[in-house]
Amino acid sequence: GIQVEQSPPDLILQEGANSTLRCNFSDSVNNLQWFHQNPWGQLINLFYIPSGTKQNGRLSATTVATERYSLLYISSSQTTDSGVYFCAVEEYGGSQGNLIFGKGTKLSVKP
């Protein structure tokens, strides 16, 4: 089955810094989603981005499907950005809606 690898596994930032999180996947995908799990455990859908670039406030994401990777950019980080960021993909030809999750990047933003 498809492999989803996220890097880095851990990231510590000072408030105000920018960061880039990466998601590599081993095969073609139908869709790719980025999620943020906050310190209270809630999973928030940040982007549905099978290809191209999207922006939402200080966050933006880019997926280059032909090269099998996606990037999540966080600018001017805030302490509320802390948590775990997950990339999840739906394998091309796989069961529709079957999201395969990476192991996540744990982000800690210090004041």
Place this chain on the structure above:
Amino acid sequence: DTAVSQTPKYLVTQMGNDKSIKCEQNLGHDTMYWYKQDSKKFLKIMFSYNNKELIINETVPNRFSPKSPDKAHLNLHINSLELGDSAVYFCASSQGSGSQPQHFGDGTRLSIL
């Protein structure tokens, strides 16, 4: 106006018991899912239903049985609970069974004593 709501939020019970977790969504979606997040935060899909019909049934013990009375509800019943069932269980929903954004509930933390 919670979009995807799960009950209970916490569930502490003894090994061997039977328990249920309920999920409801008011987003008008027709596909719902159950995911399990283990102690290392790894998320894995268990089941999905589209319009009350089972679509995805991953390798999950028969002790787990999902039930969808209508497209807005997907419940999870677990028989003969084991220590390894301790985890956080998330319900999610999306519009259509194809490639669409999935929206998650707040999770149910199940602890087996």
